[in-house]
Structure formats: structure tokens, C-alpha cells
Amino acid sequence: MKKSLADKIEQYLKVLIERSENNEIEIQRAELAETFACVPSQITYVIGTRFNETVGYYTESRRGGKGFVRITRIDDAQVRAGISRKDFFDFIDQLLERQLVTENESRLLKYLAVNGFREIPSELQNQLFSKLKCCLEDFVQLP
Numbered sequence: 843m844k845k846s847l848a849d850k851i852e853q854y855l856k857v858l859i860e861r862s863e864n865n866e867i868e869i870q871r872a873e874l875a876e877t878f879a880c881v882p883s884q885i886t887y888v889i890g891t892r893f894n895e896t897v898g899y900y901t902e903s904r905r906g907g908k909g910f911v912r913i914t915r916i917d918d919a920q921v922r923a924g925i926s927r928k929d930f931f932d933f934i935d936q937l938l939e940r941q942l943v944t945e946n947e948s949r950l951l952k953y954l955a956v957n958g959f960r961e962i963p964s965e966l967q968n969q970l971f972s973k974l975k976c977c978l979e980d981f982v983q984l985p
């Protein structure tokens with residue numbers, strides 16, 4: 843059975859990810875399109891439909907002359923790792939009660955957690971909340 847161009851591009855990207863040290867690659871659409879003799883929108887289509895959070899990938903991109911697409915494979919443990927927004931808010935409230943942050947800082951952190959991560963998938967938000975909590979613990983020098 844003959845593979846479609848989209849199948850070939852997907853397979854190629856998966857091999858690159860598998861061979862990478864950190865399950866992450868950074869590519870340029872134009873270069874990859876040239877490799878496969880197609881238009882960059884074909885690359886965008888493949889990345890958008892076959893490398894998304896529902897199948898275990900996180901993608902980010904920047905368009906323009908020095909633009910790139912970064913594709914990261916996330917495993918189930920990474921998806922499950924993290925804390926919820928509620929847990930993060932509870933942590934901020936604890937810092938406020940202990941007077942390790944001010945009321946204004948508390949409101950700012952909560953505002954950023956709600957509005958800054960709005961378009962990020964919930965699994966990744968949980969990882970970000972966990973990382974932020976670790977950073978805050980370090981910042982306020984919690985044991």
C-alpha cells in the first residue's frame with residue numbers, strides 16, 4: 843500500500859523525535875517542505891493534525907524568517923505530573939497567610955495563572971503550575 847505524503851512527513855518527524863536526546867525537535871517549515879517537495883502549508887497540516895496533545899505531542903511555533911516549529915513528545919507520566927490550578931491557588935493562599943507574599947502579589951500570581959495560560963492545554967497547565975510552585979518555594983526559601 844502506497845503511503846500518502848502526509849504519512850511520509852509524519853513518519854520522518856517521528857523518527858527525528860525518536861532519535862533526539864530529549865524527545866524534542868526544532869524544524870523549519872520551509873526547509874522540510876523543500877525536502878518533501880511540497881508547500882509549507884502541507885507541513886503545517888501534518889503537524890496540526892498528527893502532532894497534538896491528544897496523541898501525546900506538544901507543539902509550539904514562531905512564524906517569519908527565523909521561524910521554527912518545535913515538537914515535543916510527552917509521555918503519560920509527564921501529562922499526569924503537575925498540580926491543578928486549585929492546588930496552585932491554595933499554595934498561593936498559604937504563602938499569603940504566612941506573609942511570604944503580599945495581597946497584590948497574590949492577586950497578580952492568580953491573574954497570570956488564569957489569563958496567562960488560558961490557551962495552553964490543561965495537562966500542560968498542570969505542569970506549569972507545578973514548576974511555578976517549585977520556583978516560588980525556592981524564591982521565598984521554603985524548606
